[in-house]
Amino acid sequence: MSESRAMRADARRNRDAIVAAARDVFDRDEQLRFDDFAARAGVGVGTLYRHFPTREALAAAVYEGEVATLVEHARDPEHSAIENLDAVLRGFVEYLVGHAGLARTLAAVVDPAVQADGGVELEGTIGELLRQATADGAVRPGIDVGAIMIVLHGIGSATDRPDWASESRGAVELLLAGLRASRSPSASTGDR
Amino acid sequence: MSESRAMRADARRNRDAIVAAARDVFDRDEQLRFDDFAARAGVGVGTLYRHFPTREALAAAVYEGEVATLVEHARDPEHSAIENLDAVLRGFVEYLVGHAGLARTLAAVVDPAVQADGGVELEGTIGELLRQATADGAVRPGIDVGAIMIVLHGIGSATDRPDWASESRGAVELLLAGLRASRSPSASTGDR
DNA sequence: TTGACAAATGGAGACAGTCTCCATATTCTC
DNA sequence: GAGAATATGGAGACTGTCTCCATTTGTCAA
The missing domain is CATH 1.10.10 (Arc Repressor Mutant, subunit A)
Structure with a gap:
């Protein structure tokens, strides 16, 4: 870069x-x-x-290009921020599912300890979409990009699970549903 | 065992x-x-x-006890399934946040490739609570335990993130919110 | 072109963990 | 207490990582 x-x-x-x-x-x-x-x-x-x-540096180089592609059609002005966010997250998972081998390595890139431009860019893009969608009122306030990154991290590093692909899709649905949920239901029964 | x-x-x-x-x-x-x-x-x-x-076998042995504790107060009959699920998931994160060192290793246990009794037990318990909560109508149908496990996996393996603790809590909130959301909003704009 | 200098190369070998193997020691059973 | 069965430990073989530098290749000014 x-x-x-x-x-x-x-x-x-x-x-x-x-x-x-x-x-x-x-x-x-x-x-x-x-x-x-x-x-x-x-x-x-x-x-x-x-x-x-290091191995990570190599992985980072490989992903730089891939992530750029993913992130590219993320700012489609035809759609609202939440729609673009939706598309990026689903796109990310589909990409990984289609390249299971790459996914394992990708975990390293999502990890900020590795200074990978790809990872930074991904997080930046998602963060911006999130901010915008929150401002639009499409996402409930108070959500941190980091929480989303952690879910993505999970997807990238759970490739050994036998049903990984469908579970990953499920995780993203869960994530998207959680983003939109009107309010944190906070059903916590006090403390315990 | x-x-x-x-x-x-x-x-x-x-x-x-x-x-x-x-x-x-x-x-x-x-x-x-x-x-x-x-x-x-x-x-x-x-x-x-x-x-x-292997290192994983060792990790598995360490966690067997810990997970048993976590899972123990998960079947509190005083509370509904969703409340217990809520408590287990939050408890899990708090446990990890309090033992960041252990968390890294724990990722291996959540991973089913490693045949760790602790992991199997955790997944089994969460699965059962989920099933029950779904039957109660407290969780929207069609959710797979695997999706939840993937999120937990992410928490366990993202310990390098500088703001890991709070982000992990955020991820669980997101997860819980997603579980309860009335319906998958499916705002997908067709395909793209 | 060509000479001279800087930059890049490659692979032998030093090094650092991982893991095996088996002669010896410990526990168990009767 | 004797014999059989089981467990021990650590020397050293093995496997992959990474460094170092004599040699090669590219660049540029004249």
């Missing part, structure tokens, strides 16, 4: 090859040894490490 | 020592080398491995 200075041509070429190889590996959910990523991309381990010091 | 045959006294003693040490380590969120768990518990690595072949 903010490439400080021009990158040498061979460096760029290698970087791209690595990302392409990684996308492929993640997508088919191959459990590959880090060294082998390098072999797969046709570069040496050293090169791999210089470009991407 | 289903200890097939009596365990030799020394074996039981060691097992217990290991679990106690592990609980301690997880709770203070120390990042310990697997070998060191053994040292900490005063046993050899071999012993550790015989009792707990």
